Amino acid sequence: MAKPLTKKTKDGATYTRPTEVEAAIDGAIDQPLEVIRQRLQVTSMTHSDYLTTECTVHLFRDAVARGDEDRQNVLFEALMRRVERVLLYKIRDGDLPAAAAIRGAAMDKFTDLLAAGNASLDFYEVRFNRAFAHLYISIIRTFKEQPPHVSFEDRSEPPNHGVAMSDAVALRTDLLAAIRALPPEERRAFVLVEQHGYDVESKDPGKRTVATLCGVSGRTIRDRVARAKKKLAQFIEDVNA
Amino acid sequence: MSNPQLSLNDVLYSFALEQPKPTAELIDEYQDRFPQYADAIAEFALELALDALRPDVPDLDAETAAAPPSAEVMRSISHFQNARYHATKERASADASSASNAQRASPINPFNALDVSQFRRLASDVDANLVLVAKLRDRQIVPETIPAAFSQRVAARLGVPVDVLFAHLSEKPRQDFQRVYYKAIDKPTRQPQETFEVAVRTSGLSSEQQERLLEL
Numbered sequence: 045m046a047k048p049l050t051k052k053t054k055d056g057a058t059y060t061r062p063t064e065v066e067a068a069i070d071g072a073i074d075q076p077l078e079v080i081r082q083r084l085q086v087t088s089m090t091h092s093d094y095l096t097t098e099c100t101v102h103l104f105r106d107a108v109a110r111g112d113e114d115r116q117n118v119l120f121e122a123l124m125r126r127v128e129r130v131l132l133y134k135i136r137d138g139d140l141p142a143a144a145a146i147r148g149a150a151m152d153k154f155t156d157l158l159a160a161g162n163a164s165l166d167f168y169e170v171r172f173n174r175a176f177a178h179l180y181i182s183i184i185r186t187f188k189e190q191p192p193h194v195s196f197e198d199r200s201e202p203p204n205h206g207v208a209m210s211d212a213v214a215l216r217t218d219l220l221a222a223i224r225a226l227p228p229e230e231r232r233a234f235v236l237v238e239q240h241g242y243d244v245e246s247k248d249p250g251k252r253t254v255a256t257l258c259g260v261s262g263r264t265i266r267d268r269v270a271r272a273k274k275k276l277a278q279f280i281e282d283v284n285a
Numbered sequence: 286m287s288n289p290q291l292s293l294n295d296v297l298y299s300f301a302l303e304q305p306k307p308t309a310e311l312i313d314e315y316q317d318r319f320p321q322y323a324d325a326i327a328e329f330a331l332e333l334a335l336d337a338l339r340p341d342v343p344d345l346d347a348e349t350a351a352a353p354p355s356a357e358v359m360r361s362i363s364h365f366q367n368a369r370y371h372a373t374k375e376r377a378s379a380d381a382s383s384a385s386n387a388q389r390a391s392p393i394n395p396f397n398a399l400d401v402s403q404f405r406r407l408a409s410d411v412d413a414n415l416v417l418v419a420k421l422r423d424r425q426i427v428p429e430t431i432p433a434a435f436s437q438r439v440a441a442r443l444g445v446p447v448d449v450l451f452a453h454l455s456e457k458p459r460q461d462f463q464r465v466y467y468k469a470i471d472k473p474t475r476q477p478q479e480t481f482e483v484a485v486r487t488s489g490l491s492s493e494q495q496e497r498l499l500e501l
Contacts, residue, residue: 052291054299054318087345116369117362121354124361126345133342148357155361159368167298173342178301181332220338232331239334242309252313257327 045070046102051166061098061169068099073106077115084122097126097172101165108161120158127154130176135184139221142187150180222279226272233258233268234276244269293322297329306337394453395445396422410442411435412497416488420479421454428454430481432501 046069049059061069072080072095080103086093095103100123107115131147140146154176157165167175223231236242236254245255245262255262291299296319303311307330316323354362396418399407408418420426421439428451440450479487485498 051295051298054291054296054315085347085350087347087350089344120365121358121362124358124365125350125354128355128357129345130342134336134339139339148360151357151361152364155364156368159365159372164294164298167302171302174301174305175298177333177336178298178329181301181329181336182297184332185328220335223335223338235331235334236309239337240307240309240312240330252309252316 046073046106049166049169050163059166059170061102062171065096065098065102065169068096069102072099072103077112077118080115081118084118095122097123098169100126101168101172104158105161105165105169123158124151124155127151127176130173131180134177135180140184140187140224146180146183146187149183149186153179153183219276219280222276223272226275229258230268230272230275233265234272237265237269291319293325296322297325300326300329301333307333393445393449394422395440395443395450396453399443407439407442411438412494414488414490414494417484417490420484420488424454424456425478426454426484427478427480432481432498434501435481435498 046061046066049061051059053059072083075083080095083093083095084100086095088094089096100119104116104119104123107113107119128147128151131150135143135146135150137143156162157179164175167178223234226234233254236257237244242257243251243253244265245253253262254265258265296315300307300311300315312326312330315326319326396404404418405415408415411418418439431454436447436450436454440447443450482499485495490498
């Protein structure tokens with residue numbers, strides 16, 4: 045059985061890995077490096093030999109604990125390939141200013157976590173993609189002050205680094221860039237209403253609403269959301285034209 | 286029950302692990318539990334919501350998986366190997382420093398390895414008795430008053446360098462009585478250190494032994 049995690053949940057309990065991650069670790073932990081190497085070549089996530097990234101993180105930590113550098117190197121490279129792929133999809137050039145720099149910084153930060161054996165790696169053994177989202181979002185936030193170079197008037201086709209995208213995926217990416225290009229108050233109102241599902245306002249003065257969170261009236265929020273939607277609709281129309 | 290000891294980083298990791306896309310209820314719950322991080326949670330939730338709009342990452346194709354690593358991955362490998370090298374070096378340095386500190390803080394007691402019979406033999410070999418050797422073990426003799434010839438003799442019989450013996454003798458007298466049983470009503474108190482001469486005179490040695498030791 046894999047070594048228990050140490051990080052605590054918000055309730056004070058210790059995190060545990062999902063059952064399927066535990067099972068995958070149990071199956072892989074004593075496999076020879078050559079078998080692990082072959083399993084890392086399996087690319088279909090539904091294949092029985094596929095090593096999930098959560099499991100791969102654990103195997104890497106275990107290799108560090110054992111002092112097995114060959115195993116560490118193989119697992120590290122596999123992890124970084126996956127991390128790079130996630131970043132190329134999630135932080136596409138044109139989606140964010142300095143996207144390449146953000147991707148590079150995210151890879152460096154994850155490398156540092158692995159090299160230092162940081163306890164935060166526990167989160168990555170529970171749900172890798174969500175934990176990793178925290179990491180690259182924290183990097184995005186550090187770049188936040190830079191003005192977006194995407195505008196509704198001037199959009200250029202970003203390079204895709206060999207990552208093929210369907211039209212639907214490309215539209216979603218472009219839409220995200222368009223949301224980012226909204227004025228901050230419109231973007232915030234739009235996300236709070238449309239993404240988080242907050243009420244615009246409430247008669248209950250103790251209830252958190254978009255109006256109370258933004259410190260303006262409900263009418264102002266409705267205006268901001270309406271302006272944001274109009275711009276986004278126009279954007280989609282332009283893209284489809 | 287909330288866990289107010291969590292760092293902001295851990296709170297945001299926990300938040301991210303909860304749901305793929307944060308809801309108003311989840312944000313409110315976290316902000317209520319961790320009011321000190323309320324603003325950061327709100328900002329993070331906004332970014333997480335935008336992240337949920339980003340496309341999912343599809344399976345890797347076999348050709349890409351078999352391809353050589355990209356320049357970015359190669360850079361990370363190099364970064365990792367450097368970090369590992371420095372971490373190993375720092376650990377080795379910290380271990381050496383810690384061992385050195387431990388040695389400074391608590392020099393090896395060369396008498397600890399002796400069992401009762403070896404202890405008796407040592408006493409005999411250095412032309413002393415159990416009482417005098419016990420005083421050495423318990424650092425009850427002022428080290429500077431011990432003749433060098435006697436120190437060398439004891440060190441040789443113990444199989445340690447003289448400086449190791451001297452480091453032990455130079456430490457404060459032992460304060461631990463807990464492993465010894467006493468018949469006295471009161472717990473014994475530490476006696477002040479004696480000079481070598483006083484120690485020899487008060488250890489029950491024969492007069493001939495005393496003379497031989499004090500002539501060293």
